[in-house]
Structure formats: C-alpha cells, structure tokens
Amino acid sequence: MANCSWQKLMLATGPRPALEGPRPRGPTTASRSRSRALHNFGRKQACSCDTVQGMNTPANLSHPLSAPLLELIADRFRVLGEPMRIRLLDALREAPATVQELQQATGASQQNVSKHLGVLLRSGLVSRRKDGNFSLYSIADEGVFELCEQVCGGMRRRVEDLDAVLQGGLNR
Numbered sequence: 001m002a003n004c005s006w007q008k009l010m011l012a013t014g015p016r017p018a019l020e021g022p023r024p025r026g027p028t029t030a031s032r033s034r035s036r037a038l039h040n041f042g043r044k045q046a047c048s049c050d051t052v053q054g055m056n057t058p059a060n061l062s063h064p065l066s067a068p069l070l071e072l073i074a075d076r077f078r079v080l081g082e083p084m085r086i087r088l089l090d091a092l093r094e095a096p097a098t099v100q101e102l103q104q105a106t107g108a109s110q111q112n113v114s115k116h117l118g119v120l121l122r123s124g125l126v127s128r129r130k131d132g133n134f135s136l137y138s139i140a141d142e143g144v145f146e147l148c149e150q151v152c153g154g155m156r157r158r159v160e161d162l163d164a165v166l167q168g169g170l171n172r
Contacts, residue, residue, distance in 0.1 A: 079123040080144070084108060084116050089144060092126065096138035 065073070079085060084106065091097060091105040103113045117137055120126040127140040139145075 076123065079119055079125065080147070082116065082119075084112065085120055086148070088113065088116055088120065089125065089139065089148075092137060092139050093145065096136045098131075098134045098136055100134075102137070 128135050
C-alpha cells in the first residue's frame with residue numbers, strides 16, 4: 001500500500017478545515033501549519049486509486065461507521081456537491097487540461113475554474129503537474145466516475161418509476 005493516508009494528515013494537522021466558507025481574518029499559527037500541510041498534501045498527490053491497492057474493490061466496513069470515517073465520506077460528498085466541480089471532472093474525463101482549456105470548456109471565469117480546481121486538488125480527486133508555463137490537471141481518482149454513474153442510475157430509475165406512475169394515472 002502507498003505511504004499516504006488522510007488519517008496521517010489529520011493526525012499531523014488536526015481536523016480538516018471546511019473546504020469552503022468564510023475564512024478567519026488573521027491566520028493563527030495552527031491554521032497556517034494546517035493550511036501548509038493541506039497545500040503540500042495536494043501538491044504531492046500521493047494518494048489515488050492507482051497508488052492504493054484495492055481502492056476499486058468494495059470495502060468491508062463494519063457498521064455503524066466510525067465518526068472519523070463519516071467525516072471523510074461527508075467531505076467527499078461536499079466536494080462533489082458543487083455542479084461546477086462535476087463539470088470540471090467531466091471535462092477532465094477524456095484528457096488532462098489546463099485552466100484555460102477548462103475555462104473554455106465550461107464557460108466559467110478563470111478565477112472560478114481555479115478556485116474549484118483547488119478544492120478538487122486538495123480532496124485528491126484531481127492531480128496537477130507543470131507543463132512549461134502551465135499547470136496540467138488530470139483525474140487522480142477514477143472512482144469518482146463510478147460514483148457519478150451510480151447517482152445517474154438511481155436518478156434514471158426514479159424518473160422511470162415516476163413515469164410509470166404518471167402513465168398509470170393517465171390510463172384510468
């Protein structure tokens with residue numbers, strides 16, 4: 001298994017700060033070191049499905065889930081809860097891209113694309129590497145697409161069920 005884990009990061013920096021929301025005005029020493037550790041963790045991109053054995057296999061988790069694990073799962077869903085981030089992931093599905101290419105693909109501003117890529121990078125869903133004067137972003141965790149397919153399949157079943165109910169009501 002690769003030498004990386006969110007648990008080690010949490011032990012080193014304390015609980016993870018919220019990925020969005022207002023920031024305190026004056027950074028404290030603790031928040032500066034936590035921020036630096038999160039920044040460096042995202043930059044190294046040590047964790048991805050390709051580096052951790054068994055990442056694409058179902059986990060045998062004991063239930064109820066532990067509080068730290070629940071927080072990690074909730075963090076992942078918070079990251080994916082923003083439509084722009086899903087659009088960026090979808091744009092990166094085919095090939096790595098620069099901020100400018102992603103800006104053109106999504107129609108969003110450079111600042112908006114950069115902000116959301118930063119959140120995706122810190123969460124480990126995308127990775128970044130320098131290519132000349134540009135940063136090239138790519139998918140680091142392919143499992144995100146499996147999750148999106150599961151959600152889309154569930155939505156499709158709901159629509160089909162609703163359609164069947166409506167068709168039944170119209171035939172009366």
